[in-house]
Amino acid sequence: MKVKNSLxxxxxxxxxxxxxxxxxxxxxGQRGMLESMQSVxxxxxxxxxxxLGSVFAxxxxxxxxxxxxxxxxxxxxxxxxxxxxxxLDLKHPVVLPVGHEAEFRVKKDRLYLRMADGEKKxxxxxxxxxxxxNTENNVESTAYRxxxxxxxxxxxxxxxxxxxxxxxxxxxxNNVAPPPPPPPQQ
Numbered sequence: 001m002k003v004k005n006s007l008x009x010x011x012x013x014x015x016x017x018x019x020x021x022x023x024x025x026x027x028x029g030q031r032g033m034l035e036s037m038q039s040v041x042x043x044x045x046x047x048x049x050x051x052l053g054s055v056f057a058x059x060x061x062x063x064x065x066x067x068x069x070x071x072x073x074x075x076x077x078x079x080x081x082x083x084x085x086x087x088l089d090l091k092h093p094v095v096l097p098v099g100h101e102a103e104f105r106v107k108k109d110r111l112y113l114r115m116a117d118g119e120k121k122x123x124x125x126x127x128x129x130x131x132x133x134n135t136e137n138n139v140e141s142t143a144y145r146x147x148x149x150x151x152x153x154x155x156x157x158x159x160x161x162x163x164x165x166x167x168x169x170x171x172x173x174n175n176v177a178p179p180p181p182p183p184p185q186q
Contacts, residue, residue: 029105031116032078034098042071042086073128076102076113082133085111085125094123 072093076083087093088110096102096115104113111125 030078031101031103032076033101034096035075035077037098038073039070040073041068043069080133081130083130084128086128088124088126
């Protein structure tokens with residue numbers, strides 16, 4: 001009986017070890033292509049007086065140096081979405097190879113990325129924006145646009161006013177004043 005139990009335990013152990021090894025090599029989610037990298041402003045670094053010295057600085061005693069900080073921003077393109085991402089570690093950002101394929105997963109506003117043909121280290125990025133793929137030229141503004149009236153359109157020739165006793169308003173429908181008459185020629 002003890003031999004049978006130990007044989008079953010050994011068989012379960014042999015079956016469990018390969019499944020753990022397969023779980024480690026599992027792909028992390030989606031795949032995409034790093035299309036471009038841009039340097040974008042992401043804040044200003046200021047050096048000046050802090051604490052009690054700020055009271056004296058308000059009098060105009062101190063000088064504050066500031067310069068704009070630039071961050072790398074990547075465009076990660078998949079079949080369905082375009083992601084604009086920035087590294088979270090701004091002091092030591094890893095420069096990614098543009099034009100190479102990457103594997104990633106998205107969790108809230110974070111994107112965990114690793115290069116498909118490079119290191120197996122996962123890098124953490126912030127998702128700045130995302131939009132459906134191939135919508136650069138087809139984006140419509142959500143602003144209100146009044147319907148466009150065709151000035152050359154004329155009413156049908158046989159149109160009759162519905163109430164002949166009421167005179168029509170002389171203001172055009174599109175609230176644009178008619179052009180002034182041409183000056184008389186002498």
